[in-house]
Amino acid sequence: MMNAKPAVNVADLTVAYRDRPVLWDIDLQVPAGALMAVVGPNGAGKSTLLKAILGLVKPVAGMVELFGQPYRAVAKKIAYVPQRTSVDWDFPATVRDVVLMGTYGQLGWFRRPGQPQRKLADEALARMGMQDYANRQISQLSGGQQQRVFLARSLVQGAELFFMDEPFQGVDATTEEVILKLLHELRNAGKTVVVVHHDLGTVRDYFDWVTLINVKKIASGQLSEVFTPENISQTYGHRALIANPSA
Amino acid sequence: MLFSPEFLEVSATVAVTAIACALLGPFLLLRRLALLTDAIGHVLLFGIVVAFLIVGQLDSPWLLFGAAATGLVTVVLIEALSRSQVVREDAAIGLTFPALFAGGIILATLFARNTHLDIDQVMLGYAEFAPEHRLEIGEYDLGPRSLIVMGLMGLLNLTAIAIFFKELKISTFDATLAASLGFLPAVLHYGLMTLVSFTVVTAFDSTGPVLVVAFFVIPAMSSYLLTDRLGWFLAWSVLYAVAGSFLGTAAAFALETTVSGTVATVMGGLFGLTWLAAPRYGLIRHWTERRRLRRAMHDRLLLIHLKNHEGTPEESAESDVRNLHEHFRWTLAATDRIVRRAMSHAWVLCESSHLKLTPVGREIADRDITAGPFIS
Numbered sequence: 001m002m003n004a005k006p007a008v009n010v011a012d013l014t015v016a017y018r019d020r021p022v023l024w025d026i027d028l029q030v031p032a033g034a035l036m037a038v039v040g041p042n043g044a045g046k047s048t049l050l051k052a053i054l055g056l057v058k059p060v061a062g063m064v065e066l067f068g069q070p071y072r073a074v075a076k077k078i079a080y081v082p083q084r085t086s087v088d089w090d091f092p093a094t095v096r097d098v099v100l101m102g103t104y105g106q107l108g109w110f111r112r113p114g115q116p117q118r119k120l121a122d123e124a125l126a127r128m129g130m131q132d133y134a135n136r137q138i139s140q141l142s143g144g145q146q147q148r149v150f151l152a153r154s155l156v157q158g159a160e161l162f163f164m165d166e167p168f169q170g171v172d173a174t175t176e177e178v179i180l181k182l183l184h185e186l187r188n189a190g191k192t193v194v195v196v197h198h199d200l201g202t203v204r205d206y207f208d209w210v211t212l213i214n215v216k217k218i219a220s221g222q223l224s225e226v227f228t229p230e231n232i233s234q235t236y237g238h239r240a241l242i243a244n245p246s247a
Numbered sequence: 248m249l250f251s252p253e254f255l256e257v258s259a260t261v262a263v264t265a266i267a268c269a270l271l272g273p274f275l276l277l278r279r280l281a282l283l284t285d286a287i288g289h290v291l292l293f294g295i296v297v298a299f300l301i302v303g304q305l306d307s308p309w310l311l312f313g314a315a316a317t318g319l320v321t322v323v324l325i326e327a328l329s330r331s332q333v334v335r336e337d338a339a340i341g342l343t344f345p346a347l348f349a350g351g352i353i354l355a356t357l358f359a360r361n362t363h364l365d366i367d368q369v370m371l372g373y374a375e376f377a378p379e380h381r382l383e384i385g386e387y388d389l390g391p392r393s394l395i396v397m398g399l400m401g402l403l404n405l406t407a408i409a410i411f412f413k414e415l416k417i418s419t420f421d422a423t424l425a426a427s428l429g430f431l432p433a434v435l436h437y438g439l440m441t442l443v444s445f446t447v448v449t450a451f452d453s454t455g456p457v458l459v460v461a462f463f464v465i466p467a468m469s470s471y472l473l474t475d476r477l478g479w480f481l482a483w484s485v486l487y488a489v490a491g492s493f494l495g496t497a498a499a500f501a502l503e504t505t506v507s508g509t510v511a512t513v514m515g516g517l518f519g520l521t522w523l524a525a526p527r528y529g530l531i532r533h534w535t536e537r538r539r540l541r542r543a544m545h546d547r548l549l550l551i552h553l554k555n556h557e558g559t560p561e562e563s564a565e566s567d568v569r570n571l572h573e574h575f576r577w578t579l580a581a582t583d584r585i586v587r588r589a590m591s592h593a594w595v596l597c598e599s600s601h602l603k604l605t606p607v608g609r610e611i612a613d614r615d616i617t618a619g620p621f622i623s
Contacts, residue, residue, distance in 0.1 A: 054427060056423060056427075075428070080423070082421075088420070092277075092474060093416075094475060101416075101417050101420070101424060104417055107413075108429075112412075
């Protein structure tokens with residue numbers, strides 16, 4: 001581990017919906033500066049893991065620390081990019097409006113975004129290749145463009161630690177490239193990025209670290225060490241025979 | 248009579264009531280809670296009866312607070328029911344308000360039988376009678392009571408929205424983000440619902456039940472068709488409220504009909520016009536846009552067809568204007584229009600009843616063949 005304090009430290013985390021455990025006694029460390037994929041089959045608890053780390057669902061047991069502190073103490077350093085279907089895209093707002101919402105945290109209560117925030121938003125949009133869409137109504141965007149708007153919104157939060165829930169889900173090739181470039185830029189800038197990912201075939205090319213979960217944690221660590229056929233087939237069961245990348 | 252003092256007082260009362268409701272309507276619409284006002288309206292009796300049983304007076308302002316508090320209880324119950332995931336939100340509304348409504352009626356008949364606790368008398372206002380209930384301080388007449396109460400209510404709503412605009416915006420669009428940035432979306436939600444409750448209660452007293460639901464829903468819905476920005480959404484909603492109030496009251500005075508029915512009808516009419524003619528989301532725009540796309544598609548098809556058969560043995564048969572309609576299965580008239588349009592754009596030439604692509608037409612066809620059939 002490169003840092004004394006890992007960016008994410010999860011110990012004995014259990015989350016249940018009624019009597020069904022969704023995450024079972026998870027221990028997990030994400031070192032600062034890692035670009036990590038969280039993979040596992042449908043219903044493995046990947047999204048729930050992010051939500052539990054961010055305090056959006058209440059765990060039955062366990063502890064979560066971010067940079068050695070509880071979430072509330074470091075909330076301003078954290079950006080969460082939810083699945084893009086989590087909001088109503090018919091909301092009367094332009095692309096820039098939505099990106100500006102990312103600056104609200106730094107502004108706090110009552111202060112309105114002004115010229116500096118707009119500049120920040122436009123820079124983030126340009127980074128995502130969305131500068132021409134700033135004044136577009138958000139319902140007129142494609143799925144990939146919506147995803148890029150969400151990512152731009154997370155960029156203006158000035159975060160050190162990013163959690164992204166399936167950013168590659170159902171996006172076009174251009175968007176996939178833009179997101180991949182962004183992930184690598186964030187890593188090179190020393191940020192920590194945790195990404196829920198569904199495509200086993202690209203894990204090896206996109207990420208340096210990987211966590212394999214299926215309700216229980218199967219393995220977590222550097223890709224070269226833990227992304228092995230044995231671990232993958234233990235995570236996915238027989239389906240791994242189809243999805244198993246050549247090691 | 249139009250423009251009599253009475254007309255001015257009635258229309259001003261209606262307009263101010265409409266504004267107070269139309270400021271909050273857009274947020275309810277975006278939170279998919281448009282029918283909540285109807286539910287709150289139905290449970291008022293419960294709160295009034297309970298407040299009356301406690302204070303023992305019919306003209307106490309506590310009755311107003313009792314009614315508004317019941318509104319809030321309704322909101323909490325509906326949320327608790329729909330969060331339990333046993334029933335859906337619409338069913339939760341349907342479960343909650345008849346129960347409280349019935350409870351109110353039972354309480355009223357059991358305990359308040361001898362006091363003539365008549366909901367008509369206590370709570371259901373008629374805009375026509377607004378000038379008769381005046382607010383007086385000593386000798387001085389301040390004006391119709393409803394006008395002043397609703398003016399203050401509207402001002403309160405406007406102030407709250409102005410102060411919390413950014414916070415309401417983010418928590419309405421993305422409550423999760425709002426929570427993660429520390430904006431307490433639940434507190435904002437219940438704050439908003441408190442304003443809704445008090446607005447419904449005071450508006451019931453001012454202009455009656457039909458108009459309250461109309462004021463919350465129709466101006467917001469009309470405005471929604473006109474704009475893509477939250478600020479303008481609110482502004483247009485207020486404008487529709489004012490326009491509908493004055494036009495509707497004027498019509499009611501001219502036709503000697505009921506104010507509430509006429510205002511609601513006029514507002515509905517304004518919505519209908521907007522739905523038809525809204526520049527971006529209106530029906531007419533929708534039809535013309537579809538027509539334009541269909542035309543463009545037909546134009547491109549003709550060019551691609553000619554290009555595909557250029558220099559092939561079938562070229563002569565495939566480019567013959569006399570049987571082109573059989574190839575496309577278009578009507579003769581439609582084929583004629585499409586061919587004429589292509590000729591007027593100089594995309595094709597007609598030589599001895601055979602169509603030939605011009606260089607410009609060939610370029611368009613080439614581009615479409617490589618780019619795929621996307622038309623914008």
